[in-house]
Amino acid sequence: MKNLDLNSTKIFSALMAGMNGRSHHKFIRESLMPLTIENMGGHFPTMWGDGLFYSLCHYYEQQGDLMQDPEMCFLVVDNRKSLSEFEKLIIVPCSYQNASLGIYEESISFMSGRTSIYLPIMHRQHISFAQIWMGNILQQGFIGIES
Numbered sequence: 001m002k003n004l005d006l007n008s009t010k011i012f013s014a015l016m017a018g019m020n021g022r023s024h025h026k027f028i029r030e031s032l033m034p035l036t037i038e039n040m041g042g043h044f045p046t047m048w049g050d051g052l053f054y055s056l057c058h059y060y061e062q063q064g065d066l067m068q069d070p071e072m073c074f075l076v077v078d079n080r081k082s083l084s085e086f087e088k089l090i091i092v093p094c095s096y097q098n099a100s101l102g103i104y105e106e107s108i109s110f111m112s113g114r115t116s117i118y119l120p121i122m123h124r125q126h127i128s129f130a131q132i133w134m135g136n137i138l139q140q141g142f143i144g145i146e147s
Helices: 006-017 120-139
Strands: 024-027 035-046 049-062 065-078 089-098 103-106 108-111 114-118
Touching (some): 006 089, 006 120, 089 108
Antiparallel strands (some): 024 035, 035 049, 049 065, 065 089
């Protein structure tokens, strides 16, 4: 399993900080779909430490249903003692969903405290997409980070 690169980790960290201790937060930018981050819990044991699952999602409403465009779920292991210790923040993309296209993919699946599915080619695709998405989130002004 691979985790996000340093720049993407910093961006995801800023999104987590925007939650201000809450279980979720919706970021709003005029003329863009809202971006929601949610701590889904999980306390999953990993080789890096105890992990939590987070959902990151752009969505819109269609006939009363929320449509993910896209949504990704991430396993996050945060061993930082200070917020600037990004090398101690492990963020692993696990799934991708786009409701309008009927796509749902899991590159990593967990069951009974263990990894039950690991699809390395799909996982690399999820990492690549997540890193591009993090750059777009920053460029679109959902968050600001210091270099």
